[in-house]
Amino acid sequence: MKPVERNKSxxxxxxxxxxxxxxxxxxxxxxxxxxxxxxYMVNKxxxxxxxxxxxxxxxxxxxxxxxxxxxxxxxxxxxxxxxxKDKYSVFHTPFEEIINSEWFTKTLPESWDxxxxxxxxxxxxxxxxxxxxxx
Numbered sequence: 826m827k828p829v830e831r832n833k834s835x836x837x838x839x840x841x842x843x844x845x846x847x848x849x850x851x852x853x854x855x856x857x858x859x860x861x862x863x864x865y866m867v868n869k870x871x872x873x874x875x876x877x878x879x880x881x882x883x884x885x886x887x888x889x890x891x892x893x894x895x896x897x898x899x900x901x902x903x904x905x906x907x908x909x910k911d912k913y914s915v916f917h918t919p920f921e922e923i924i925n926s927e928w929f930t931k932t933l934p935e936s937w938d939x940x941x942x943x944x945x946x947x948x949x950x951x952x953x954x955x956x957x958x959x960x
Contacts, residue, residue, distance in 0.1 A: 832937035835953025846924060852916035854923045856933060859946040863903065864910075902936045902944050 840846065840857040847855045851868075855861040898904060906928055911917045913928065923929065936942040943952070 832934070834937045834940065834943050834948060836937040836943075836947050836951045838947070838951050848915060848920075852914035853910060854913050854915060854920065856929065857946075859950050860903070860944070863946060864907070867903075867907065900944055902932055902942055905932060 838857065845857075847858055847861045849855065849861055849865065853861070853864060855864060906913060909928070912926065913923050915923070933944070933947075936944060937947060937952070
């Protein structure tokens, strides 16, 4: 992933700037720990309906389950990743192909110029503007 110089939201991705990337134990390649944590929780929690039915079976370490799920499914960039997660797994796709894929080189970086697509974690941890009015 190449560092992005400027964008409307002021996102400066530290991981991208330093040339780091994260590979989860399940093989998922993700641009940073903030997105990796979200993907892990979504994989553990399932759909919002599943969370409501099984919330007492999950540990309190996960935190606000309903909020996590609701916000994730409002994130088109993350939903696109999840719908194609095999394409972003080193167990299914070569690493170089993953990091040079459209999601890593275009979809995610271009979302930083679109307030309707800006990922909450990017805005909160790496950006200078609020994400769609959420705190």
